[in-house]
Amino acid sequence: xxxPAPEIQVCVLSQPRLLGAVRAMLETFAERIGFCETRRGxxxxxxxxxxxxxxxxxxxxxxxxxxxxxxxxxxxxRRGIRVEIEDHQAAFDPEEVSGRSLDEVxxxxxxxxxxxxxxxxxxxxxxxxxGMRLVIEKFxxxxxxxxxxxxxxxxxxxxx
Amino acid sequence: xxxPAPEIQVCVLSQPRLLGAVRAMLETFAERIGFCETRRGxxxxxxxxxxxxxxxxxxxxxxxxxxxxxxxxxxxxRRGIRVEIEDHQAAFDPEEVSGRSLDEVxxxxxxxxxxxxxxxxxxxxxxxxxGMRLVIEKFxxxxxxxxxxxxxxxxxxxxx
Amino acid sequence: xxxxxxxxxxxxPRGDALVLRPIGDVDLSRSPHMRERLTKAIxxxxxxxxxxxxxxxxMDSSGVATLVEALQHCRKxxxxxxxxxxxxxxxxIFEIAKLTQVFDVVxxxxxxxx
Amino acid sequence: xxxxxxxxxxxxPRGDALVLRPIGDVDLSRSPHMRERLTKAIxxxxxxxxxxxxxxxxMDSSGVATLVEALQHCRKxxxxxxxxxxxxxxxxIFEIAKLTQVFDVVxxxxxxxx
Ligand SMILES: Nc1ncnc2c1ncn2[C@@H]1O[C@H](COP(=O)(O)OP(=O)(O)O)[C@@H](O)[C@H]1O
Ligand SMILES: Nc1ncnc2c1ncn2[C@@H]1O[C@H](COP(=O)(O)OP(=O)(O)O)[C@@H](O)[C@H]1O
Numbered sequence: 001x002x003x004p005a006p007e008i009q010v011c012v013l014s015q016p017r018l019l020g021a022v023r024a025m026l027e028t029f030a031e032r033i034g035f036c037e038t039r040r041g042x043x044x045x046x047x048x049x050x051x052x053x054x055x056x057x058x059x060x061x062x063x064x065x066x067x068x069x070x071x072x073x074x075x076x077x078r079r080g081i082r083v084e085i086e087d088h089q090a091a092f093d094p095e096e097v098s099g100r101s102l103d104e105v106x107x108x109x110x111x112x113x114x115x116x117x118x119x120x121x122x123x124x125x126x127x128x129x130x131g132m133r134l135v136i137e138k139f140x141x142x143x144x145x146x147x148x149x150x151x152x153x154x155x156x157x158x159x160x
Numbered sequence: 161x162x163x164p165a166p167e168i169q170v171c172v173l174s175q176p177r178l179l180g181a182v183r184a185m186l187e188t189f190a191e192r193i194g195f196c197e198t199r200r201g202x203x204x205x206x207x208x209x210x211x212x213x214x215x216x217x218x219x220x221x222x223x224x225x226x227x228x229x230x231x232x233x234x235x236x237x238r239r240g241i242r243v244e245i246e247d248h249q250a251a252f253d254p255e256e257v258s259g260r261s262l263d264e265v266x267x268x269x270x271x272x273x274x275x276x277x278x279x280x281x282x283x284x285x286x287x288x289x290x291g292m293r294l295v296i297e298k299f300x301x302x303x304x305x306x307x308x309x310x311x312x313x314x315x316x317x318x319x320x
Numbered sequence: 321x322x323x324x325x326x327x328x329x330x331x332x333p334r335g336d337a338l339v340l341r342p343i344g345d346v347d348l349s350r351s352p353h354m355r356e357r358l359t360k361a362i363x364x365x366x367x368x369x370x371x372x373x374x375x376x377x378x379m380d381s382s383g384v385a386t387l388v389e390a391l392q393h394c395r396k397x398x399x400x401x402x403x404x405x406x407x408x409x410x411x412x413i414f415e416i417a418k419l420t421q422v423f424d425v426v427x428x429x430x431x432x433x434x
Numbered sequence: 435x436x437x438x439x440x441x442x443x444x445x446x447p448r449g450d451a452l453v454l455r456p457i458g459d460v461d462l463s464r465s466p467h468m469r470e471r472l473t474k475a476i477x478x479x480x481x482x483x484x485x486x487x488x489x490x491x492x493m494d495s496s497g498v499a500t501l502v503e504a505l506q507h508c509r510k511x512x513x514x515x516x517x518x519x520x521x522x523x524x525x526x527i528f529e530i531a532k533l534t535q536v537f538d539v540v541x542x543x544x545x546x547x548x
Contacts, residue, residue, distance in 0.1 A: 005173065005224070007172065007173050007175070007178055008170065008171070008172050008173070008178060008181060008182075009170065009171040009172075010168065010169065010170050010171075011168070011169040011170075012167065012168050012169075013165065013167050013168070015167070017192055018167055018168060018189070018192075020188045020189075020191075020192060021168060021185045021186075021188040021189040021192070021231075022168075022185065023188075024184040024185050024187065024188040025181045025182065025184055025185035025188075026181075027184065028180045028181040028183075028184040028185075029178070029180075029181040031180075032177055032178075032180060032181070064165070071181075
């Protein structure tokens with residue numbers, strides 16, 4: 001890749017108790033980049049949801065798998081952050097599982113919806129080494145909550 | 161190495177503005193492990209001083225070098241954390257530069273002193289790949305401030 | 321240390337209501353514990369459960385799912401579930417999920433008739 | 435974005451004293467900016483500098499070094515440097531460095547004769 005190195009790269013074990021430390025790091029990084037409290041809270045939630053999904057659906061709660069994150073300041077003039085979140089799980093098709101309709105009241109089915117809603121760019125890729133890469137971008141001056149429309153409403157179909 | 165994988169590994173560019181994010185992560189990790197506010201503040205300061213020294217003395221403020229950290233919960237019954245901080249700089253001899261005497265009032269010369277004072281284990285190693293590895297351990301129930309005596313008083317002798 | 325953390329949840333009976341006050345972030349590591357405590361509270365004689373979220377600065381969808389589940393169980397048991405004192409970040413996840421209409425949400429525990 | 439951050443430092447003249455109130459962590463990314471501001475303040479007509487640390491939750495040795503350097507410059511210039519309202523974590527680094535005796539340290543800005 002010809003893009004500059006990420007400012008911060010993290011490899012974290014797939015354990016829920018470690019999520020808080022990653023959130024704290026991202027929150028502080030976003031603050032230094034110039035995100036207001038609301039926007040950085042949204043970014044942190046989106047990334048937390050992605051890690052939560054990997055732990056639950058990707059790794060089925062196995063505590064010794066790995067999640068990789070890279071944090072990058074977006075090049076000016078666009079102020080913002082790109083976060084890439086990678087796993088080594090069996091791939092799933094995010095088009096197939098675009099979250100539930102928000103009009104149903106039931107537990108769950110909210111994660112993918114939140115990730116799309118809270119970010120300016122949100123793209124799933126298959127890694128050539130196996131597993132998935134979720135690329136998220138969030139801009140400092142994102143006035144609305146996210147651009148990406150909720151896709152088709154077919155919850156709970158994918159891997160594991 | 162036969163020891164279990166570190167809970168969290170970080171690779172961060174050698175830029176002062178990124179230190180805050182690493183501190184926030186370590187602080188939250190230590191809180192979850194069970195460190196009280198005072199002890200985790202000490203651990204965070206020790207690790208910050210180590211990164212600061214690498215940025216200043218190891219890399220001479222070059223912003224595109226790398227610092228690696230690994231965070232590991234110590235196996236029970238010892239509650240605590242091991243942090244390893246690695247760089248790819250020219251090696252220096254920490255025995256030769258054990259910080260200034262605290263009776264002199266002058267700016268600087270405090271970093272190594274603090275690192276030793278605030279930790280229960282503090283050991284510099286040469287990496288076989290080049291560069292240094294600083295291994296720090298801090299226990300939750302560390303009642304005193306650190307065990308390691310200040311070494312010889314020969315400030316400002318090493319590399320760069 | 322297990323992978324799932326216990327969290328402090330203060331319980332306080334108030335007349336025929338029970339106030340539950342979780343303290344700290346409610347994420348995937350803590351929502352299982354909150355779920356357990358809610359299940360117990362629903363099985364108690366209390367007619368209303370008031371979840372005081374004033375001490376919860378952060379909640380993710382696993383916490384929201386836990387509360388939605390508790391709401392369903394309360395309805396089945398003929399009980400009321402009230403959410404009180406949501407901090408702004410927590411309120412906004414309920415708003416995005418269009419759940420502020422579904423729950424009884426009040427500004428203060430005292431406003432929950434407790 | 436440069437590698438060295440500006441930080442907010444509020445300045446407030448009080449009689450013949452100047453109060454400097456940095457806001458936020460003082461680490462390697464911010465101590466150069468604090469150094470600049472202290473240098474200017476020492477060059478000002480103020481006879482005493484009072485550094486109000488009540489809004490500094492964290493300081494590392496680069497911040498301490500900056501203050502030690504300012505102390506030396508103040509002494510040369512026949513001025514007084516007072517540190518006020520240190521938070522516990524910041525106080526403890528001054529204690530470990532045996533610097534609480536070297537600086538004038540007061541609990542409150544008002545106690546600094548300002
Ligand atoms: N990282 C992932 N790996 C595998 N499957 C996933 C992943 N993320 C989401 N999914 C699938 O998409 C569905 C919807 O996810 P989500 O919207 O987060 O709701 P929930 O996690 O509550 O089911 C999940 O039930 C799961 O089948
Ligand atoms: N990571 C490092 N790489 C190279 N030299 C170092 C490193 N850490 C410390 N040193 C050397 O040890 C000396 C003492 O370090 P320290 O006690 O932190 O005080 P200061 O950094 O203020 O000089 C430094 O001046 C430097 O010569």
